[in-house]
Amino acid sequence: MEQELIHELVAAYALDALDDSEQREFEEHLAGCEQCRAEIEGLRDAAAALAYVPEGPAPPPALRERVLERVHEDQRSNVVPLRRRYTLPAVATFAVAAAAAAIVLAVWASSLSSSLDRKVEIAKVLASGTRVALGTGSQVVVGPDGHAVVVSSLGRAPAGKTYELWVIQGENVRPAGLFAQGKPGSPVLLSRRVPQGGHVGLSIEKSGGVDQPTHIVGETPPLT
Amino acid sequence: MMNLRVLPGGARPSASRDYTGFPDEALLALAAREDEEALAQLYDRYSRIAYGLALRIVRDQALAEDAVQEAFLTVWRTAGSFRSDRAKPSTWILTLVHRRAVDVVRREERRRAAPLEGTEEPDERGLAADQEIELSDRRRLVQEALRRLPDEQREALELAYYGGLTQSELAERLSVPLGTIKSRMFTGLRRLRDLLAEAGLDEPLAEL
Numbered sequence: 001m002e003q004e005l006i007h008e009l010v011a012a013y014a015l016d017a018l019d020d021s022e023q024r025e026f027e028e029h030l031a032g033c034e035q036c037r038a039e040i041e042g043l044r045d046a047a048a049a050l051a052y053v054p055e056g057p058a059p060p061p062a063l064r065e066r067v068l069e070r071v072h073e074d075q076r077s078n079v080v081p082l083r084r085r086y087t088l089p090a091v092a093t094f095a096v097a098a099a100a101a102a103i104v105l106a107v108w109a110s111s112l113s114s115s116l117d118r119k120v121e122i123a124k125v126l127a128s129g130t131r132v133a134l135g136t137g138s139q140v141v142v143g144p145d146g147h148a149v150v151v152s153s154l155g156r157a158p159a160g161k162t163y164e165l166w167v168i169q170g171e172n173v174r175p176a177g178l179f180a181q182g183k184p185g186s187p188v189l190l191s192r193r194v195p196q197g198g199h200v201g202l203s204i205e206k207s208g209g210v211d212q213p214t215h216i217v218g219e220t221p222p223l224t
Numbered sequence: 225m226m227n228l229r230v231l232p233g234g235a236r237p238s239a240s241r242d243y244t245g246f247p248d249e250a251l252l253a254l255a256a257r258e259d260e261e262a263l264a265q266l267y268d269r270y271s272r273i274a275y276g277l278a279l280r281i282v283r284d285q286a287l288a289e290d291a292v293q294e295a296f297l298t299v300w301r302t303a304g305s306f307r308s309d310r311a312k313p314s315t316w317i318l319t320l321v322h323r324r325a326v327d328v329v330r331r332e333e334r335r336r337a338a339p340l341e342g343t344e345e346p347d348e349r350g351l352a353a354d355q356e357i358e359l360s361d362r363r364r365l366v367q368e369a370l371r372r373l374p375d376e377q378r379e380a381l382e383l384a385y386y387g388g389l390t391q392s393e394l395a396e397r398l399s400v401p402l403g404t405i406k407s408r409m410f411t412g413l414r415r416l417r418d419l420l421a422e423a424g425l426d427e428p429l430a431e432l
Contacts, residue, residue: 005403011410012391016319016326017384019392041311046417048318049425050385051277052362053370059275063289064267070293071263071300136253137308153308158245204250217253 010036014043122187125149132200135218140200142223146193148176148200156180157204164209166201167192168219173201178209197222248313256304263300266317271296272359274321280386281325282332291328295321322385329388362425369419377412380405 009026012018018026030036126149129141138152150165157163157180165176167190177191194200202218243251243265254262271292278288278295298320306316370378383389383397391409395402 005406008406008410011413012384012406014413015381015384015409016323017389017391017394017409019390022390041315042417043413044319045312045315046413046420047385048312048315048322049362049366049416049420050370050381051273051318051322052359052366054276054280054386055363056276056279059271059289059292063275063292064264064271066289067267067271067293067296068260068264070297071260074297074300136249154249155247158247161245204246215250215254216257217250 007033007036010039011043014040014047016047121147122149122189125189126187130223132220132223134200134202134220136202138202138218140220140223141187142194142200146195148190148194149187150179150190150200150202151187152179152202160207161204162207162209164203164205164213165190166203166213166216167194167198168201169195169198173212175209175211176200194223196224199223248317249308252299252303252306252308252313255300256306263296263303266299267296270314270317270321273318277318277321278325278328281322281388282329284332287328287332288325291325292321295324298324326388365423365425366420369416369423369425372419373412373415377408377415380408381412381416384409 006026006029009018009022009029013023013026013030030040125141125143125147129143129147129149132140132142134140134150134152136152137154138150140148140150142148152163154163162178162180164178165188167174167176174192177188179188190200199222200220201213201216203213204215204217205213243254243262246254246262246265248266248269251262251266255266274292274295275288278291279285282288282291295317299317306313311319370381373381379398380394383394384391389397391405392402395405398405
């Protein structure tokens with residue numbers, strides 16, 4: 001296929017309008033084409049918006065029961081091993097770089113009410129730390145001394161709820177701060193250091209926070 | 225499972241949790257950790273739209289139910305591979321539903337010649353009133369954006385998306401060259417994206 005034409009297939013791909021061999025060919029192209037990768041997300045969103053148009057009957061209640069029964073029985077034999085979720089595909093590199101730029105801006109834009117010490121500490125961690133995926137659109141940056149900063153693109157916490165951070169080491173799970181996320185991208189400094197081999201967890205809890213997590217939604221691998 | 229190992233008692237979500245108001249991303253993360261209640265909440269949020277879409281494409285209740293069931297099972301099994309920095313959860317879920325429905329219709333060859341008219345009487349039961357209002361607002365916005373596309377671009381998008389036709393089938397159906405179809409879909413979908421962005425349709429569905 002001519003190179004200038006294959007870019008156009010990004011739309012047909014987003015609409016699921018390619019046959020099997022065209023789809024394979026385009027996916028190979030997509031893996032190496034930054035231009036198409038940049039475009040696919042927005043076009044997928046636009047295609048998915050078409051899903052809202054059909055006006056049909058509500059699904060039968062029995063379908064819900066059947067789906068949940070299947071889910072319950074499912075042995076998850078096809079599940080991606082947990083470990084793999086922690087690896088960052090090469091494709092994500094640009095997004096991570098962009099997120100890093102956003103973090104730097106966010107530090108300087110962060111509220112004047114936070115103490116200068118805190119800002120300096122955050123800046124030090126961001127400058128020298130290692131970035132690890134926390135899941136749920138969030139990342140942890142850990143400095144060499146164990147100080148850690150969380151940067152999250154999560155929206156505001158549900159009404160009456162807060163996001164709570166945890167430092168986890170073996171059976172030992174300790175609260176490490178709350179954030180409600182008014183401004184996505186603002187860095188949050190953990191209130192305790194992360195020891196060698198410890199994890200950082202993120203949960204959603206009732207406002208005010210709790211002593212032990214109930215709804216863990218993200219967790220890093222062990223940090224070294 | 226990792227969380228069970230590292231987290232002491234109380235960390236495992238029970239079946240009675242109330243996930244109302246949780247962001248989609250968080251529900252997917254919980255589903256990836258085998259939390260069935262989180263999957264149930266996602267089902268309650270998206271099954272109405274999913275079923276309407278599947279029914280439009282496959283034109284058969286039993287097949288539409290199969291498509292929705294398989295799609296949500298895929299959500300359950302692959303929630304751990306969802307990456308929130310690369311896609312919106314709603315797009316991801318609805319893409320899985322669409323793919324599954326298109327697979328079904330291509331396999332069953334139950335495609336109809338005129339896939340855009342003659343849907344059943346809408347049955348508005350099954351969703352909370354505010355969710356129902358939001359869904360119809362959203363429907364109206366998308367319909368409005370579609371109306372603003374040139375006819376031949378709208379036709380190409382609708383036949384591809386709701387008809388489950390491949391680009392080659394589309395070219396044949398409309399008796400136009402394949403290259404023309406590609407351009408119509410490409411230009412049309414880009415324009416739709418821009419129109420939807422102008423209309424402000426990039427917020428997630430309210431997490432009710």
